[in-house]
Amino acid sequence: MSGAGGEGPRAGAAGPRVGAVGPRSGAEGTRAGADASRSAETAERDELFAQLRAYEGRAAATAGRGKDPVNEPMIRHWCEAVGDASPAYRGPDAVAPPTMLQAWTMGGLSGHTDGTGRSAAYDEMFALLDGAGYTSVVATDCEQEYLRPLRPGDRITFDTVIESVSPRKTTKLGTGYFVTTRTDVRADGEPAGTHRFRILKYRPAQRTEAPESARRPRPVINRDNSGFWAGVAEHRLLIQRCTDCATLRLPWLPGCNACGGAEWDTVEAGGAGTVFSHVVMHHPSFPAFAPDGDGGPYAVALVELAEGVRIVSNVIGVPYDKVRVGMPVHLEFLRTDPDLELPVFRASEGG
Amino acid sequence: MTRAYRVGDQLPPLEIPLTRTLIVAGAIASRDYQDVHHDAESAREKGSPDIFMNILTTNGLVGRYITDHFGPSAVLRKVAIRLGAPNYPGDVMRLTGHITDVRAGEPAEATVQVTGDNGIGRHVTGTVTVVLPHEGEGATTTIALPQKGARAT
Numbered sequence: 001m002s003g004a005g006g007e008g009p010r011a012g013a014a015g016p017r018v019g020a021v022g023p024r025s026g027a028e029g030t031r032a033g034a035d036a037s038r039s040a041e042t043a044e045r046d047e048l049f050a051q052l053r054a055y056e057g058r059a060a061a062t063a064g065r066g067k068d069p070v071n072e073p074m075i076r077h078w079c080e081a082v083g084d085a086s087p088a089y090r091g092p093d094a095v096a097p098p099t100m101l102q103a104w105t106m107g108g109l110s111g112h113t114d115g116t117g118r119s120a121a122y123d124e125m126f127a128l129l130d131g132a133g134y135t136s137v138v139a140t141d142c143e144q145e146y147l148r149p150l151r152p153g154d155r156i157t158f159d160t161v162i163e164s165v166s167p168r169k170t171t172k173l174g175t176g177y178f179v180t181t182r183t184d185v186r187a188d189g190e191p192a193g194t195h196r197f198r199i200l201k202y203r204p205a206q207r208t209e210a211p212e213s214a215r216r217p218r219p220v221i222n223r224d225n226s227g228f229w230a231g232v233a234e235h236r237l238l239i240q241r242c243t244d245c246a247t248l249r250l251p252w253l254p255g256c257n258a259c260g261g262a263e264w265d266t267v268e269a270g271g272a273g274t275v276f277s278h279v280v281m282h283h284p285s286f287p288a289f290a291p292d293g294d295g296g297p298y299a300v301a302l303v304e305l306a307e308g309v310r311i312v313s314n315v316i317g318v319p320y321d322k323v324r325v326g327m328p329v330h331l332e333f334l335r336t337d338p339d340l341e342l343p344v345f346r347a348s349e350g351g
Numbered sequence: 352m353t354r355a356y357r358v359g360d361q362l363p364p365l366e367i368p369l370t371r372t373l374i375v376a377g378a379i380a381s382r383d384y385q386d387v388h389h390d391a392e393s394a395r396e397k398g399s400p401d402i403f404m405n406i407l408t409t410n411g412l413v414g415r416y417i418t419d420h421f422g423p424s425a426v427l428r429k430v431a432i433r434l435g436a437p438n439y440p441g442d443v444m445r446l447t448g449h450i451t452d453v454r455a456g457e458p459a460e461a462t463v464q465v466t467g468d469n470g471i472g473r474h475v476t477g478t479v480t481v482v483l484p485h486e487g488e489g490a491t492t493t494i495a496l497p498q499k500g501a502r503a504t
Contacts (some may be wrong), residue, residue: 077380081411082380085368097415100381103380107382108382136398139434139435157378
């Protein structure tokens with residue numbers, strides 16, 4: 001490949017299309033804004049491309065060493081994964097599937113820890129791209145040539161060079177630069193194959209759907225509990241009281257658990273209570289419940305009111321991990337969104 | 352056993368169900384721990400609707416498709432692929448191929464054009480050069496040399 005321009009990948013035609021499945025309304029924003037940003041990006045492209053181009057021909061990895069020699073277990077795992085039952089990859093004369101070529105050079109979960117992995121130049125180039133907002137990566141092309149079979153026991157070494165960087169391209173995924181590297185792989189010092197790899201380092205296209213504002217679930221209001229929610233609307237926490245035996249009950253129920261009486265009236269809670277029990281929800285994340293809306297952990301408490309009944313609610317005013325059993329709390333009403341107000345409990349001063 | 356390979360020969364299609372397990376197993380077997388290949392939540396944060404197959408797994412599947420057809424004594428010489436529509440879980444990829452070139456000689460070689468289509472489009476286009484089995488390896492290959500104008504389109 002001679003230059004970045006001549007054989008540059010045709011992203012629009014065959015580039016990756018991760019983003020292609022969704023509507024693109026976000027990208028079709030106001031025309032004036034789009035034009036303004038386009039001209040700004042053109043200027044930026046020239047400058048960044050010139051910087052990136054300086055890395056062409058520089059080493060991305062020098063004298064890299066495969067972390068493991070070619071080995072039967074990794075060959076078997078590969079064959080199992082891709083469903084390859086070829087007898088060529090089994091038994092005493094087994095060779096590795098040629099398409100595993102790159103796998104023998106991979107740093108894996110811990111990366112290359114012997115300093116032979118990425119070169120400083122490669123890291124620098126990536127830092128430039130990351131710094132300019134081209135933070136995402138997708139592989140687009142892989143071209144491998146195999147010069148000799150790899151057999152269990154072969155020790156792998158490799159050198160990688162940054163072959164080319166494309167001018168800035170706009171793809172369905174977003175805009176970015178194609179970076180092509182070529183890795184020469186050796187087995188026990190002999191050339192075993194070459195691996196040309198092209199990635200798109202890109203700035204993701206604008207997300208299509210505006211993030212739905214987090215809303216708490218709506219209460220189910222029916223004839224048995226509508227009085228409770230009517231009270232909440234007036235900032236009164238109403239407790240049901242059986243008119244036969246005077247037992248208080250919360251949550252609201254059609255009849256008395258103590259005597260079975262069907263008649264009731266209400267008592268307004270004074271607002272004082274203590275934390276009877278609590279849990280901290282870590283997962284799954286519900287942004288609507290988190291105090292700062294970021295989906296972090298939040299405390300759910302069973303609060304015992306001074307009147308003796310208990311209610312499940314949130315404790316506010318203290319971090320989720322500072323809620324304690326016995327903590328004194330006081331009733332408040334929290335508007336979580338324009339359509340919903342809920343009784344919650346604030347930890348008392350000094351609590 | 353004698354096999355004749357001709358320019359224009361179609362390979363039987365191979366349908367690969369794209370299970371989540373295949374995508375994750377392929378990524379890990381190729382030692383690719385990029386989160387977009389195993390962690391759906393992270394993939395969504397990066398703008399992808401789900402995890403998607405890594406290029407090395409596609410490469411392995413294309414290689415398998417060729418050697419499944421030509422037999423275990425056929426040897427891959429070159430595999431060059433380009434990715435398009437991603438392979439997401441729950442889809443099916445249908446690999447098809449046809450021979451675009453055969454070259455007599457020692458050893459004989461064939462070039463196969465491969466495509467893989469999934470439910471949302473063309474996942475992969477590729478060109479594979481394979482060294483064909485010859486006498487003494489269990490199969491005799493007869494090669495029909497291409498004639499002018501006989502190339503498959």
